[in-house]
Amino acid sequence: MEPQELLDRYAEGERDFPGVDLSDTDWQGYDLSEINLEGADFSNSDFKNMVFNRANLKNCNFRGSTFQSVKFVNADLTNACFIKSDLHIIDFAWADLTGAQFGECRQFSSCEIAKATTKNVNFDKLNLYSVNWSFLDLEGCSFYKTNLHGTNWTETNCKNCNFKLANLENAIFREACLEGANLKQAKLKKANLMKAKLKNASFIGADLTDVNSYLTNYQEAQIIGAIMPDGEVYDPDDYSIVEGGESGGNSTKAEFINTENAPKSPNSPHQAVIVNDCIYIAGQIAIDPRLNIMLCDDEITDQTRRVMDNIGAILTAAGVGWSKVVTTTIFMVNLQESDRMNSVYSSYFTNENLPICTCVAVSQLPENARVQIQCIAST
Structure with a gap:
């Protein structure tokens, strides 16, 4: 389908366009509120000054696309793919981003996600140091190898989140829930973990140098091989970045x-x-x-x-x-x-x-x- 055909049919009142192939297309200045584009392919497309409020965009493929000044207010973006896309000035207020993938985006700036549903979202390998994450429900989200230097996570629900190899230096996790979170080999120098909940969290091999951990209980977490706030490595003789047993001899874990x-x-x-x-x-x-x-x-x-x-x-x-x-x-x-x-x-x-x-x-x-x-x- 060509973009003009969709726009003409939309203008006539049609709203259902599931699974359409609109890859490598340009969109500027259109309001497509309440449209149903579930499963559509918009890969490598360009979106400027667009409105997708209350749209059904479940399972859409936006991989490699560029977004500037786009509104997704109350849109359903469940499992949508934005991998390697460029997002600038995006309004996700009240949108459902459950399972969405933003991994390796070229840009993720001035994006409003504070009021969105953000469980199990993939933010891997991004630069997100300018985003305020405080008070959000981010359960199950992944921030693998993500730059989150100096970010604020005050009272945020990070249960079962993946922060493996993430840069969290100077981050603020005051009273945050990190239960079951994966922080293996994460950089947490000078981070604030005051009153954070760490039950079943893994800090195996993490750098906790100079961390503020007042009223934080490390005994509820896995800290083998971690560099502790005093600079000492916890249990260095038994250090191993492994949770389970050995398999196939001593060389394979x-x-x-x-x-x-x-x-x-x-x-x-x-x-x-x-x-x-x-x-x-x-x-x-x-x-x-x-x-x-x-x-x-x-x-x-x-x-x-x-x-x-x-x-x-x-x-x-x-x-x-x-x-x-x-x-x-x-x-x-x-x-x-x-x-x-x-x-x-x-x-x-x-x-x-x-x-x-x-x-x-x-x-x-x-x-x-x-x-x-x-x-x-x-x-």
Whole structure:
């Protein structure tokens, strides 16, 4: 579809344009409020002075695009892909950014996210030192290798967030929730962790030199190999950036991944394991992690979406995103449902990053599920 055709049909009152291919297009000065563009491809496009208020932009691909003075107020951007995009003066107020991917954006400046839903968002490898994160609910977000120098996280919910290898020097986490957060090898020099909640947080190999940790309990966290506020390395003789046991002898170490944002695997004691820079994720079925029961009944599309969301949470806990998945194995009890399953499955990847896939027919799956997916990703 050409942009002018969409604009003409929109002007006539049409609002539903799901899955359209509008890659490599230019958009300037248009108001497309309340439009339905779910799953549309806008990769490598240019947006200036645009309005997408209350729009359905779920699973849209904006990879490599440029945005300037764009409003997404109350828009649904669930699982939208902004990887390697350029964002300047963007209003995400009250938008749903759950699962959105902003990894490796060229620019992320003057963006209003304070009132947005921001759970499980990927902010990997960005320069976000100018963003104020205080009082936000960022549970499950990933900031892997992100520059967050001097940022304010006062009373922010960072439960299960991934800050592995992030630059958090002089950051303020006063009274923040860091329960279950991954801060392995993060730089936290002179950060303020006063009254922060650190239960099950991992500071393995992190630099905590001169950190203000008044009324903070490190005993609830993992701090093996961390440089403590006094400059001493905690337990240097046993230092190892590994959570789990050893595998394959002394030269190979296994790091086990378990997160509350995904259910336990029905066939494995751990959700995933990292060995030799590969992440092996145990087969997932459509179990809701909050209730630990199947909620999707027999609908294959709903089951697939729940399975993929579970895998996404495990990837985030491992410090990576969907672009790192290299191969998947899909088990189905009815291969005639493959097209419907794939319509959901493929929406989690971009065309450039579709993994190798094998689909296998089976007679039965745990909990009478209709689909189970396991995958391998790189770190």
